Amino acid sequence: MVGRTIKRIYIGIIFLFLYAPILVLIIYSFNESKSRGHWGGFTLKWYGELFRDPDIIKALYYTFIVALLSSLISTVIGTFAAIGIHNMGLFGKKIVLNINYLPVLNPDIVTGVALMTLFVSVNMRLGFLTMLISHVMFNIPYVILSVLPKLRQMNRHMAEAALDLGATPFYAMRKVVIPEIMPGVVTGALMAFTLSVDDFVISFFNTGSGVTNLSIVIYSMARRGIKPSINALSTIMLLTVAVLLLVINKRTAKGDELIP
């Protein structure tokens, strides 16, 4: 009895630590008063202000476009990569999978600087395209990781059965393999979208020419001093990502481990 109470208190404290900053942020996004530490009543004006700020509207647009395009492109590339990896020999598969893990585990800052170095070395101007490419890059491994379990679950002979019934390899891929692994593909796309919306570090190093996304805007606003509208913007992003994560979690809850 006592043990259970202690357990609950313990978990409560952990959640408090984890969520207190976020909670404070959300509360202050509705605070009428500009000064922190002082509650001036409920308001939505900071949200309104956000949508009148052309910089933020532009950043919102880029965030959305980059997330959409990068998740689409990385889903296509990642899905075919996963199919290729799945059909490799045991030894090659191990190597490629480990190579695939590297960017996942690599600190973002290293990935970000590395990509920037690459772009600069081939004389690419940092801007929309470089940001898009960098997002595609860091998204691909996650798509692969969410598609592979579906391939593994699929009957080994599914594609062969299609060929057996007269399907060309292309038709078999389109009508059988892709539909069979579709749940994993959609999860991968959602995850890529989320990660793209979520990213700050890699985007920061790989954009330029006035192209920014929301997290970069928040960062530069914060450097100029905390405005309450940052809280509002952060809250919106937080909720967007939280909703996406919930959807992804629900999709993968049915025993499909994302990371094998």
Add this chain to the structure above:
Amino acid sequence: MSRKIIELKNLTKSYNGTKAVDNINLFIRENEFITLLGPSGCGKTTTLRMIGGFENPDSGDILFEGVRINDLPPYKRNINTIFQRYALFTHMNVYENIAFGLRIKKTPKDEMDRRIKKMLKLVELEGFEKRHVDSLSGGQQQRVAIARALVNEPKVLLLDEPLAALDLKLRKEMQIELMDMQKNVGITFIYVTHDQEEALTMSDTVVVMNNGVIQQVGSPVDIYNEPKNRFVADFIGESNILEGVMIEDYLVEFAGKKFKCVDKGFQHNEPVDVVIRPEDIDVTRREDGLLEGVVTSVVFKGVHYEMLVESNGFEYMIHSTDMQEVGSEVGLTFGPEDIHVMKREVTEIEKQG
């Protein structure tokens, strides 16, 4: 005799230097029910997959109606396969699964409906069109897989242990259904199993394989009654296998005695293996037997008793409806036609030594 539909010529396939299929020669006739039988890992699946076009042979030829098809991809072969675990398309319903091959051939809708209906009737799944394949039992999935293959009216159907996942009762039912279907639709069946009883029950022709090599090809009766070597005799049911010497035609010596037999064509004094089936040995009074021995164990098997009788250092297995007490002294008799003489196998160890 109908014509040969498939011929395998000197077919060999290795994986990582080990021969999975070792220089196989075989022909299959139209409308034949032929079974590849052998222990797990003996190369049955590999052989079947080469016929289906899913593996390329290292050497040798595959002929379909006299034409070499080694380089023909699976989707251009007039052959369909029932895979070991059915491999149904789980994102499609029963109708769409069966329609898959017909859609590729751009079959008109009304003809497609008609043929699928006919198939569902054949496999006794009428009214299952809209069902999701995941909601079906193992036996029903199996039948969808059969319908999906047969609706394309292939000339040859390959079946890789199609009943292995089913329980005993269902397996027996499906064996009969498959045999009926094969007769009704008039398609050549190439069937793979490691279950000797299944092979003997269902097939016109049985091909016994071991270590990638064909051991014997023949009718179930031939294989059972005239096993060619020790491996076949041992694999096809329980046997007493003794070492002996062929003295001359129709006379063989084993267990320290000479016996009349029906075999001939061996060299004088050639070492041989002798097989006597457990149900071919009769137990008599001690003084009436060709051999005498002591009963060492008796187990009731439902229809018969399975007895072990020790005689001169060899334990004979005997199936009989008469029970003898353990420890009783008995005689054993058998006729010349019960003795099966086989060429002695040179075992691996003898080869190396």
